[in-house]
Amino acid sequence: MANCDNYILQLDSSCIRFEAVSRQNAVFFDESNRQLFVVKNGGLDGVQVKGPDLDAEFTFRLSEKCDIISIKFSPNFATLAIQRSQNVVQFLNFSNGIITSIYSQSSKGKNSKIIGFVWTSNTEIVFICESGIEHFQIIPEKQIVKHLKSFNISVNWFIFQPSSVILLLSTGVIGNVLQGFQFRVSSMYKLSKFEVEWTNKPSPPKLCLFERDVALVNLYGKTYLLVLRHETSKQSKGAQISLYTLVKEGYPHKDHVLELQLTGRFAMNVVDDLIVVHHQTSQTSLLFDIRFSGAKKEGTVLHHSPVVPPYSIKPFKIDDKISCELYSTNWVVFQPNIIIDAKLGFLWLLQLNLLPLCRMMSNDSQLFDFLLLRQNSKPVILNMCRNVIGKKMFDTSSNVLGKIAFLFNKLNAVYRDSLSDLNESKGNCFETGKKTCTVIDQTDMFSSTFSIFEESSIELHDEFIIAVLFEYINSLVSMQIPVQYFIYELLINVLIRSNRFYQLHQFLQYHVFTDSKPLACLLLSLQPKYSHAIQLALDMFKRLSVAQEDIVDIFLSQYEVVRALRYIQRHGNVDNVSARKFLEFAMNSRDNEIFYSVFKFFEERNMRIRGSPNFVPGEHCEVFVKHFENLFGPSNHVNEILLSN
Incomplete structure (x- = not known):
């Protein structure tokens, strides 16, 4: 003491x-x-x-x-x-x-x-x-x-x-x-x-x-x-x-x-x-x-x-x-x-x-119920979540994930009520101000609890991390709480880190992840590690009814200029796109191979449309022509198929 x-x-x-x-x-x-x-x-x-x-x-x-x-x-x-x-x-x-x-x-x-x-x-x-x-x-x-x-x-x-x-x-x-x-x-x-x-009323009566x-x-x-x-x-x-x-x-x-x-x-x-x-x-x-x-x-x-x-x-x-x-x-x-x-x-x-x-109460369920009703308890609850998950990671007893899921449900039930304002007056009692529980939202869990996952990279730990994140997402979905993108991103990064591409594909196929533009963009960025990510992203864009122009802009924002042109070749009209826009992204990518491929692509397009590989003055491509000449010398037009699969 x-x-x-x-x-x-x-x-x-x-x-x-x-x-x-x-x-x-x-x-x-x-x-x-x-x-x-x-x-x-x-x-x-x-x-x-x-x-x-x-x-x-x-x-x-x-x-x-x-x-x-x-x-x-x-x-x-x-x-x-x-x-x-x-x-x-x-x-x-x-x-x-x-x-x-x-x-x-x-x-x-x-x-x-x-x-x-x-x-x-x-x-x-x-x-x-x-x-x-x-x-x-x-x-x-x-x-x-x-x-x-x-x-x-x-x-x-x-x-x-x-x-x-x-x-x-x-x-x-x-x-x-x-x-x-x-x-x-x-x-x-x-x-x-x-x-x-x-x-035991006194006799004679008294106060x-x-x-x-x-x-x-x-x-x-x-x-x-x-x-x-x-x-x-x-x-x-x-x-x-x-x-x-x-x-x-x-x-x-x-x-x-x-x-x-x-x-x-x-x-x-x-x-x-x-x-x-x-x-x-x-x-x-x-x-x-x-x-x-x-x-x-x-x-x-x-x-x-x-x-x-x-x-x-x-x-x-x-x-x-x-x-x-x-x-x-x-x-x-x-x-x-x-x-x-x-x-x-x-x-x-x-x-x-x-x-x-917290140290005196051994029952995790009772402790979480108690803490959720206290003011200023958020740091304590988040630390408890972190400790519970860290402790369960090495727990060999049965139903470890079930116990963690049970705690997630407790937290998310309060979270759900805070979003839908279920704490309404009961009518006959004298209300003296609504008692609000401590709310642990997705940002709190991501920044304070799930950060423990960054401290371990062992294969066994990744399996456990994936299972815990899946239980958290499942709890949110069961409470009809929209899952924030960064939670999905964390799970996907762990899946990619541990080369669990098949499991990622399953999660996407069975809609464990809710479709969103940020998630589709994340999938696009995974292409170097997972070749099927491009098609998964495009399928998600289609389900979201994202316009073709927006998809092209998303490719460009990630400097996937060649992929953007390929997408236009399949789904649009490359003759109408602005050469300057694509050449600018290609130059800003600082990848000479990409710039070379894109420049030659538009020379080929110019040849097909106008019979000459040169850019017309109205396209304002002089800076890109000069940049090409500085890198590769004067261009000699050759009929190359540069953007084929």
Whole structure:
């Protein structure tokens, strides 16, 4: 464990440092905007605003000293809301970092205590009171707070998710009855009230479900409520986390349970759609993936075990000298991946390291499924592909190619979905942005994985390479993904390199390769090594309905000038072609034999058409005549058949 690369989780090295909590400093964190406030001496000595999404620190001063209960900016940073008392929220308008006006709003309910507030948009705010919620519109330019709607309900505590704009209120004596609301422009929508399952209800009843034991998170584009239950059930030997899927219509339903197999104090984060559960007693973290195979189904609920055994976060050193206490009792965790130590003065983002996970998961199929769902996993996946293919090359077990083809199908299924945009909304769930898998396309495979083939030229290896490339092409075709030319080119080059011309002919005959002009041109270039390549290329041009003029130009572009003239002799009228065009390509080929043959061909044509081998002035061939004379001397016309087969 001494090697840092062995740690799955780490605290971001580019952390945010701030003045720690003290008698003079109060620290607040706005989870919605990911902004940390350091209030010095009640604001008289300044308020510092920092955060991972801010380009620079923002500082301002308050005009009067006062205890602050809560402080949050509107999403557009234009209005600051400060709760200084139990029933009043003050608003400060900002312009270019300067406070321009101050106004306030009291709770509408008599003797109603405000337990918190949330911004639902740049100009709308919700007060959460003990007796209900109050929805307001802020009109900064007029310094007006307009009441929109209220809803009366007894509230224990609340949680809010800004991405879905969903507010959940805890109500009831033990706190397990939850009422949800979703907010849109000037509107508040009441969701279905539901009850979190709770066994061993106390007598007399008292509050059992607390805000610290729940989280409202995004997983794979959907909104889930995470509920930590400390009491042990008959089936579980430790605490559990239940996942409720929030829906637009109907009641939220419990779909997943995370088996922690531990007891004690826990905290929850979400990193890259993985649920990270920190356990303070053991100073380890557990990693859960609700998409990971192997979950046990009980009725309609999937029970999950950790993806890998519990692991500690990588040690963090302050200024590369002093080790920071991990899993400290001073840690406060916010969603999705924020950890704050207010007494130490650090804010970290929790990060995931994929490489150790690859070494800890022995099942290639599960590993690829897992990696495809992670962000920034492309280099890791490509390296895994490279390693798997390299390892299988020397594997003597059965069905080696079948295993590789299976992995290709996994990669290409995601590739296909990305091309056809199959990841559409499912309708009833609260979508918080589409979860896109990591896509490994043909360019990625060619440049990063198949490059391993250039490192071996042994006959046995070529057989394996051909088989692997064939499986990859077959996988693409089965997924109805057009195969890129460079994949075909790689396979053809390996076939030619190993003199497998018969196999190449078979692949072309049975249409393993999709016809294309670049592929036909590649076949033309193979003629010196494979005499049948010319006819195979011409047949492909014909199937593609390529015009004769284009075929001639393709020959010329490869300086196959003699072959171009032969093609015209068979399929066109050589009397009408431009002598200058062909002589220019022949001269540029820097092959004197080709230039000689082409020059003599057109002398023969001139003789047949005009009775003289000379070029007429209108053909502008003087430079070629001079070039011929420099190479071979004055031309003496001889009736030669220069372009015969």
